[in-house]
Amino acid sequence: MELFANLAHGFAVAFSPMNLLMCLIGALVGTLVGVLPGIGTIATVAMLLPITFGLPPVGALIMLAGIYYGAQYGGSTTSILVNIPGEATSVVTALDGFQMAKQGRAGPALAIAAIGSFFAGCVATVLIAVLGAPLTKLALAFGPAEYFSLMVLGLIFAVVLAKGSVLKAIAMIVFGLLLSMVGSDIETGASRMAFNIPELADGLGFATVAMGVFGFAEIIRNLDAGSEMNRDLVQQKITGLMPTRKDIADSTPAILRGTVLGSILGILPGGGAVIASFAAYTLEKKLAKNPSRFGRGAIEGVAAPESANNAAAQTSFIPLLTLGIPPNAVMALMVGAMTIHGIVPGPQVMQKQPDLVWGMIASMWIGNLMLIIINLPLVGIWVRLLRVPYRLMFPSIVIFCSIGIYSVNNAPVDVILAGVFGLVGYWLIKHDFEPAPLLLGMVLGPLMEENLRRALLISRGDWSVFISRPLSAVLLAIAGGLLLLAVLPALRAKRDEVFVESES
Amino acid sequence: MMSVRSLAGACLATVASLCVVAAPVSAQNYPTRTITMIVPFAAGGPTDVISRIVTANMAQTLGQSIVIENVVGAGGTTATTRAARAANDGYTLITGHMGTHAASVPLYPKLAYHPEKDFEPVALLAGTPILILARKDFPPKDLKEFVAYVKANAEKVNAAHAGVGSVSHASCELLNSILDVKPVGVPFNGTGPAMNALVAGQVDYMCDQIVNAVPQINAGTIKAYAIATPERNPSLPDVPTTAEAGLPAYQAQAWNAIFAPKGTPPSVIATLSAAATKALDDEAVRKRLLELGSVIPAPANRTPEALATLVRSEIAKWTPVLKPAT
Numbered sequence: 001m002e003l004f005a006n007l008a009h010g011f012a013v014a015f016s017p018m019n020l021l022m023c024l025i026g027a028l029v030g031t032l033v034g035v036l037p038g039i040g041t042i043a044t045v046a047m048l049l050p051i052t053f054g055l056p057p058v059g060a061l062i063m064l065a066g067i068y069y070g071a072q073y074g075g076s077t078t079s080i081l082v083n084i085p086g087e088a089t090s091v092v093t094a095l096d097g098f099q100m101a102k103q104g105r106a107g108p109a110l111a112i113a114a115i116g117s118f119f120a121g122c123v124a125t126v127l128i129a130v131l132g133a134p135l136t137k138l139a140l141a142f143g144p145a146e147y148f149s150l151m152v153l154g155l156i157f158a159v160v161l162a163k164g165s166v167l168k169a170i171a172m173i174v175f176g177l178l179l180s181m182v183g184s185d186i187e188t189g190a191s192r193m194a195f196n197i198p199e200l201a202d203g204l205g206f207a208t209v210a211m212g213v214f215g216f217a218e219i220i221r222n223l224d225a226g227s228e229m230n231r232d233l234v235q236q237k238i239t240g241l242m243p244t245r246k247d248i249a250d251s252t253p254a255i256l257r258g259t260v261l262g263s264i265l266g267i268l269p270g271g272g273a274v275i276a277s278f279a280a281y282t283l284e285k286k287l288a289k290n291p292s293r294f295g296r297g298a299i300e301g302v303a304a305p306e307s308a309n310n311a312a313a314q315t316s317f318i319p320l321l322t323l324g325i326p327p328n329a330v331m332a333l334m335v336g337a338m339t340i341h342g343i344v345p346g347p348q349v350m351q352k353q354p355d356l357v358w359g360m361i362a363s364m365w366i367g368n369l370m371l372i373i374i375n376l377p378l379v380g381i382w383v384r385l386l387r388v389p390y391r392l393m394f395p396s397i398v399i400f401c402s403i404g405i406y407s408v409n410n411a412p413v414d415v416i417l418a419g420v421f422g423l424v425g426y427w428l429i430k431h432d433f434e435p436a437p438l439l440l441g442m443v444l445g446p447l448m449e450e451n452l453r454r455a456l457l458i459s460r461g462d463w464s465v466f467i468s469r470p471l472s473a474v475l476l477a478i479a480g481g482l483l484l485l486a487v488l489p490a491l492r493a494k495r496d497e498v499f500v501e502s503e504s
Numbered sequence: 505m506m507s508v509r510s511l512a513g514a515c516l517a518t519v520a521s522l523c524v525v526a527a528p529v530s531a532q533n534y535p536t537r538t539i540t541m542i543v544p545f546a547a548g549g550p551t552d553v554i555s556r557i558v559t560a561n562m563a564q565t566l567g568q569s570i571v572i573e574n575v576v577g578a579g580g581t582t583a584t585t586r587a588a589r590a591a592n593d594g595y596t597l598i599t600g601h602m603g604t605h606a607a608s609v610p611l612y613p614k615l616a617y618h619p620e621k622d623f624e625p626v627a628l629l630a631g632t633p634i635l636i637l638a639r640k641d642f643p644p645k646d647l648k649e650f651v652a653y654v655k656a657n658a659e660k661v662n663a664a665h666a667g668v669g670s671v672s673h674a675s676c677e678l679l680n681s682i683l684d685v686k687p688v689g690v691p692f693n694g695t696g697p698a699m700n701a702l703v704a705g706q707v708d709y710m711c712d713q714i715v716n717a718v719p720q721i722n723a724g725t726i727k728a729y730a731i732a733t734p735e736r737n738p739s740l741p742d743v744p745t746t747a748e749a750g751l752p753a754y755q756a757q758a759w760n761a762i763f764a765p766k767g768t769p770p771s772v773i774a775t776l777s778a779a780a781t782k783a784l785d786d787e788a789v790r791k792r793l794l795e796l797g798s799v800i801p802a803p804a805n806r807t808p809e810a811l812a813t814l815v816r817s818e819i820a821k822w823t824p825v826l827k828p829a830t
Contacts, residue, residue, distance in 0.1 A: 046548075049547040050556070140700070143704065143706045144690075144706065184578070184668070187668070187691050189611065198578065198582060199577075201578040202576075323725075325696050325699055327696070329546075333547060333548045334548075336546070336547055336548010336553065337548060339548065340553050344718060344719050346718070348722065349719070409576070446693075453691075457688050457689075457690050458662055458688070
C-alpha cells in the first residue's frame, strides 16, 4: 500500500511541467551523447553539472538521470551503424549489430535495441521501487573476494563470445589485461608502463582504445582496396526498417533474459553494467540452437545485451538511493549534484527526500517512454545516413571521434594514442584477432587486479578466501564450467579435423 | 529568479567597473575578462563544490565571470602542473588543496612543480575536517579504546583508504604514525567504494572527510570516534574532538585554497584575496559551506601571507609521514 502511495507521489512530482521538460531534455541530450562516438556519459554529466545549479534539485537530478539512461539507448546506434561502441556497455552490441547493418538490416537492429531497452527500463524501474531496499544487501554482500571471482567469470564470457579461435581470444584478453595495467599501481602509487608520459599516469582511457581498435581500424580496413565495393553493397541492400514478426519472436526470450541478468548485475558497484551486457550475450549464444549465427548478424545478439545494459543502468541507482553510496563514476557525479543542492545522500535519503527519490523513480519510467518515442522514428534517419557516400562519411567519423576523445580529458595525447590503436587494431583485424575480448580484458583488468590484491591484503595472503566464501566459490565454479564448455568443442573440433585428414 | 537577479547584478558591476577605470593598463583595471579557475578534481567533489560556492560570489565582487575547469588525473597533479605553467596574468587560477599543494611533495618525487616556488598564494577558502571512522560493530567504544585496540591488534586490523595520494590515505598515514602502528592499508578506488566496504564491514577503520560520512554516521551504518579539528562540528555535535577524546596530536583537515601562477602581479593578488575574503563573510556562502560540514577560516588566516605559512607547515607535516609510503 505504502508503495502505491509513494509511486503516486513520485508521479505527481515527475508530471509537473518543469520536471517533464527536464526529463525530456535529459533524454534528448542522453540520446545525442550516446550517438556521438567518444563523448561519454561521464564527460557529459560532468560538463552539464554546472548548468543544473540554477535548477531545483529534483529537476536537476531527473535531467542528469535522463542523460545517463538516455545514453544507453543512443550508445547502440554507432555500434550498429559504423562498428564504433561509444560506451563499454555497447561493445558486444557491435558484434552482431554491425553484421546486421552490413546485411542491410540496420533498421531492425536499431529498433530491437530500442524496444529491448524500453522493456528492460520499465522492468528495472519497477524493481527499484519494489525491491530497492532488500536488494541493497546484494551490493554489501560483495566484498573484494566476490568481485575478483565475478571478474574471472566476466573474462571467461569474453572467451565464450569469440567466434573464431579460442587461443586468439585468450591472447586478446591477456593483451587487454596488459593494457589495463598501464598507470599507477593502486597500492603503492608507483607508475607502471607509463614511460614518463604524464597523461599515462592514470592509465589508458577506454574511449581512446575503443575508438582506435574499433572505429579507426574499421575505417582503415574499409579504405583498403576492394572494401569500397562492400560498402556500396550495404547501401543497396537496405530492406525493412522495422523488425519482422520472426525477429520479434526470436528476440523476446533474449530481451527477457537480458533484463533479468542486467537488473541483478547492475546493482553491483563497479563494472556491473559491462559484465551484464557480456553475460547476456554469452547466455544467448550458449542457449541458441545454432550458436554459429552469433557474430554473423543474430538479432538476439543485439536484443539481449541492449536490454541488459539498460536494465543495469537503472538498477545501478539502487545503491545510490538506498545506501547513499555511488556505485560508479556517473553516480558519483550525481552525488556531487545533490551535494551542491544541499542534499547529502545517505541511507536515510528515501525517508528524508521522498520528492527526490520517488520523483526520480517515476521519471525513469516516463523517460523510458519518451526515449522509445524519440528513438523509433530516428531509426529511419540513422539508416538513411548509411547511404551517405563513404568518402564523405569516414572523414566525419574521424572528426567526431577525435573531438569525442579529446573531450574526455581535454588531452591531445589521447587523440594521438587513439590513432596508434587504430593501426594496432587494423593489424589485429588483418590477422583475425577480435577486438571485443581485448576491450573486455581492459575494462575488467583493473577491477580484477585491485580486488585480488584487496582480498589478499585482508586475508593476509591466504588464497583460500576465494573458495571459502560461498558467493565467490559459486562464481568461480560457474567460470570453470563455462571455460570447460568453451574449450571442449575446440578440442573436439581438432579431433574431427584429425579424422577428416586421416580419411582423405 | 535568484540567478536572473545575480546575473543583472554582475552585468551592472561590469558596466560600473568599466566606467570607473577605463585605463588601458592591464593590472590596474583587473579583471577585464573571464577568469578561469582550474579545479584539480572531478565536478561534484568537495573541492569542486567549495570552489563553485565561493567563486560564484567572487565573480559578483569582481564584475567578471569565473569559469570552473575541472582537470582530473594523477591525484590533482596534472591540473596543478597545468596551472603552474599558465600565464601569470591573473586570468588562470587554481583551487589547490592539501593534496596538490603539500602531500604531493613527498608522494610524487618527480613532481613537475613545487607548491611554494611555482605559485603565489591568494586565499585560504574552507577546509573539510577529517573524522576517525570505523565499521559499526568494531569492538572499541571510544577513541581511547580504539587507540589501545589498534595498538594491541596491529597485525589484525585493516584500514581502508581511497587510493594512494588521496586525503583519506594521507590522513590515515598521519594517524598511524602518531599511534606508531602499521596496519594493513586496503586501497580503494575513491571514497565511495571505501565507504561501501566500511558499511559492509569488510574493513575495520578509515579516516575520511566529513562530507561523505555524516549521513552514514547519523544512520548508524558506521561509527565515528573523533573529529580531527580543534572544535566540534555543528553537523555532528555528538562527535568529540581528538583533543577531547585523548589524542590531541591528531589534527587534520583537507584545506582548499586559491593559488595563482608565480609572478602574478601583487595588485591582482590583492584584488583576488579581497574578493575571496569578502565571499567567505557573505551569509549565503557561509550557510552553504557550513551545511557541507566545512570549517571557514578566520579572516587573519585567509590572507596570502597566512596561506604561505600554512603551505610551508603542511609540507613539513606530511613529508615525514608520507615519504616511507612510496
